[in-house]
Amino acid sequence: MKHSLLHYYREKQKQSEVENVYETQCPFCSMQCKKKVIEQSFVTRKQYKTEGVDNPVTKGRLCMKGMNAYAHAVHEDRLMHPVRKQPDGSWKEVSWEEALELVRDQFQTLQKQHGTDSIGVYGSASITNEESYLLGKLARVALKTKYIDYNGRFCMSSAATASKAVLGIDRGLTNALADIPKAEVLLLSGTNIASCQPVMMPYLEEAKANGAFIIVIDPRKTETAAIADLHLAVTPGRDAALTNALLASLERQGLVNEAFVKERTEGWDELQAHLQTISLKETADYAGVNVQDIEDAVRIFAGADTGMVLTARGVEQQTDGHMAVRNLLNLVLLTGKIGREGCGYGAVTGQGNGQGGREHGQKADQLPGYRMIDNPEDRKHIAEFWGIPEPELPGRGVSAYEMLEKVKDREIRAMLLVCSNPVVSNPNASFIKDSLQTLDFFVAVDLFISESAQYADLILPAASYLEDEGTMTNLEGRVTLREASKKPPGSSKPDWKIICELAEALGAGAHFPFRSAEDVFNELRHASRGGAADYYGMTYERIRREEGLFWPCPALDHPGTPRLFAEGFARPEGRALLTAVESEAAQTTSKPTETYPLLLTTGRVMAHYLTGVQTRRSTKLAARLYESFIELHPATAEAYAIAEGDLVDVTSEAGAIIVRAQLTPDIRRDTVFVPFHWAEHQNVNKLIPGKLDPVSRMPGYKSTPVTIKRHEPALQPAQT
Ligand SMILES: Nc1nc2c(c(=O)[nH]1)N[C@H]1C(S)=C(S)[C@@H](COP(=O)(O)OP(=O)(O)OC[C@H]3O[C@@H](n4cnc5c(=O)[nH]c(N)nc54)[C@H](O)[C@@H]3O)O[C@H]1N2
Ligand SMILES: Nc1nc2c(c(=O)[nH]1)N[C@H]1C(S)=C(S)[C@@H](COP(=O)(O)OP(=O)(O)OC[C@H]3O[C@@H](n4cnc5c(=O)[nH]c(N)nc54)[C@H](O)[C@@H]3O)O[C@H]1N2
Ligand code: SF4
Ligand SMILES: [Mo]
Secondary structure, three states: OHHHHHHHHHHHHHHOOEEEEEEEEOOOEOOOOEEEEEEEEOOOOEEEEEEEOOOOOOOOOOOHHHHHOHHHHOOOOOOOOOEEEOOOOOEEEOOHHHHHHHHHHHHHHHHHHHOHHHEEEEEOOOOOHHHHHHHHHHHHHHHOOOOEEEHHHHOOHHHHHHHHHHHOOOOOEOOOHHHHHHOOEEEEEOOOHHHHOHHHHHHHHHHHHOOOEEEEEOOEOOOOHHHOOEEEOOOOOOHHHHHHHHHHHHHHOOOOOHHHHHHHEEOHHHHHHHHHOOOHHHHHHHHOOOHHHHHHHHHHHHHOOOEEEEEOHHHHOOOOHHHHHHHHHHHHHHOOOOOOOOOEEEEOOOEOOOOHHHOOOOOOOEEOOOEEOOOHHHHHHHHHHHOOOHHHOOOOOOOHHHHHHHHHOOOOOEEEEEOOOHHHHOOOHHHHHHHHHHOOEEEEEEOOOOOOHHHOOEEEEEOOHHHOOEEEEOOOOEEEEEOOOOOOOOOOEOHHHHHHHHHHHOOOHHHOOOOOHHHHHHHHHHHHOOOOOOOOOOOHHHHHHHOOEEOOOOOOOOOOOOOOOOOOOOOHHHOEEOOOOOOOOOOOOOOOOOOOOEEEEEEOOOOOOOOOOOHHHOHHHHHHOOOOEEEEOHHHHHHOOOOOOOEEEEEOOOOEEEEEEEEOOOEOOOEEEEEOOOOHHHOHHHOOOOOEOOOOOOEOOOOEEEEEEEOOOOOOOOOO
């Protein structure tokens, strides 16, 4: 009897089990791994599993973040409905009608009082191409404000401005990942692929198995550096100098590819004259690397027939990041390693849509198709396409951090923040917190009440990646289609829909008649036509069938362009530009002082993503690392009387934080490292000053003078 009852309940439970399978792409990094999330519903609970899905880029591989990315999407903290801040600071659910009316009234009143530019729009490279395009159009057409920028400013701007200036086109990788195993030498600078794009590692491992020599430039011996044949542990912030030493040695060893330089570049005479003034020893010392290693690196890099240079934020997130990247492009060009099989340059993009997010007009200086807002022809083209008079199209605005400065100066009175968490990600975090609180009206679009959204007057609930279809351009420049079949929870909506509804509320609905993400894509295709990032030849159907397409793809029968610059560069006469770069930039923020004798560099760990809003909500990822830390050399720890596991006060000119000591010999003695995935007293951006690169407007996240001290807890009052 007992047995049959148990049997009965088991059968019943099986019957009530429902399985949903959601095809999607990981919401996190630029690899855009294809995967499916399998949802099983039982009587009292739901259970999720993730499986990789085969595709040409990642072959079904997933890293731990992708495996666990369902957790935040189904988390109980998800916002289900719009919420409005009450006078007592609490949140009250409101209807979409009330929310949209509030935005309209506030934006219109403030614009009447303070001009159209009193509204700032702050976007993201984690949203789809369709949403990036719409956000730019919303700012320029519906709000008529010049102030729009996005979080990619802190990510890709140095590499983007450098590539644009030197090569004429900025596409993360100039070639497909499939070229990597064909390279005889790889130079990886400031890129920790093993932790940040883990599923890309097999490409490097395959190159190594084919006999490639790997050179890594990084102040730390990371998991990526562990596969290097030669590791140059540069002093943080000294990449321009290190590269000058490499280039001077190249010139002195007579290893410049003169035929390539003559035929395909300009500026060699000036650069050569500059290199001849460089003292190899002094420059190498300044960079913290020995001359022999520099000479070996150059001999091997120049001597190989094929090779690639990959950079990421270590080189780029500096106040001379633009020039530091230009100097590495000099190395690529002087050795003729671009535009051929197994050759090229790549700025390894970061966010899921780090590439597409910078092509369709959510950047201060940019219009769709990677057109430039200062260029009269580009302006005319887009104004005509949007059906507005050209003079009505606003001009160039300012970078994301500078928008927040304008908020503090009361020039910007209201802000629309979409998919970003500036309080944790911007430099000078305490200033950012103040700045957001200065706003007369602040609306955030997010999945959660993030550290930034908590200061909003209104939060609009966005759909997560599982519920939001659209295209994402991966690090290679390959446009992929993220499918989405899950229904958004509550009344939350995909960002593209929210943007259209905002436009409608602001009286610009006629310009935003879209009923699906695919409708938006079809307009984007036409808008980008003839631009550098030309998507015209792509359709959802083609992207599905051909498993992604590389831009430029200017016609429906065009196969896409995996390898750029085979013929010429996108500059006058097809020539790339060589540039003489100073070893020490005038604006450098990275000089240690007596008070702040150590150099802090910041970055990532494998288990967490960016400001941690999403990954800290995954119990499995949080369990891997639940608090921040400071990585320091045992000799440095000893000099400061700090032991493993101690709490440490880290102080810079800008602020102070408290994090736990983690000792490792795999870091320079003059350098400490703190990740940026945590908030409040662990928010490392409290330490980073707000100084920016003069060209790219990138902050110096990767080299800040600091001092450290063992944290003394305040004495507890004695128990009586
Ligand atoms: N797990 C994980 N993966 C991610 C992300 C994440 O948050 N977590 N974020 C994604 C995003 S948006 C991005 S932008 C990418 C970032 O990817 P990466 O740029 O690879 O990551 P970071 O850790 O910021 O920095 C890379 C390396 O630069 C080194 N470095 C520091 N200072 C210097 C320097 O002065 N010179 C040189 N040459 N190297 C230096 C650091 O030691 C570090 O190993 O990762 C993407 N993938
Ligand atoms: N010290 C230091 N600081 C850094 C860096 C560093 O290396 N060191 N790196 C910089 C880099 S490279 C980057 S890319 C930035 C990133 O910085 P942020 O953009 O501020 O970081 P995220 O954590 O991605 O913030 C995304 C927010 O959007 C929400 N969200 C997620 N999905 C969606 C969605 O589909 N729609 C909407 N509307 N919201 C969504 C999340 O809940 C979260 O609140 O940080 C920069 N800051
Ligand atoms: S975080 Fe990047 S590498 Fe990991 S599964 Fe997601 S997209 Fe792939
Ligand atoms: Mo990034």
